Amino acid sequence: MAMTSQQMREDREMVPRILIRAVGLLLAACLGIAVYARVTDQPLVSQWPEIEVVEEQTVRIFAEMSGAARVFNTNGELVADLSAEEGGFIAGVTRAMARERLKFDVASDAPVRIVRFADGRLGLRDDLSGWRVELLGFGVDNTAAFDRLLRAATALEQG
Incomplete structure (x- = not known):
């Protein structure tokens, strides 16, 4: 046709x-x-402004593909032993951080800082690779998971 x-x-x-x-x-x-x-070398304006850190804890997170995670403080004391249902988000963030660490030849189980800023938001800081994430954008439940870790690590440190 x-x-x-x-x-x-x-x-x-x-x-x-x-x-x-x-x-x-x-x-x-x-x-x-x-x-x-x-x-013109314009500054990156889409980044969060650096404000005062009011609380922080350095932890090591060991994540499994199932979603389970074990979290230890820098003294090797167990902070949290999370099942796949409880630790899914934490394990997922840890796997994302591990991928970034590969670029810088940093061990995936190296310490990471959980920080609370003066405005109340939480973030993760990996000083070895420069990786950072603001947890605000992941929802209340997921941010609360890291808030519980921060509180548990602080309580363990204070005895």
């Missing part, structure tokens, strides 16, 4: 030219902004 000239014209106009031009203009604008920011 041969296409008529009417069908060929309709086929070419499935995506309106104005839309194609608008997308091209948008891509060019994004590229222009990125090049400008890079050339």
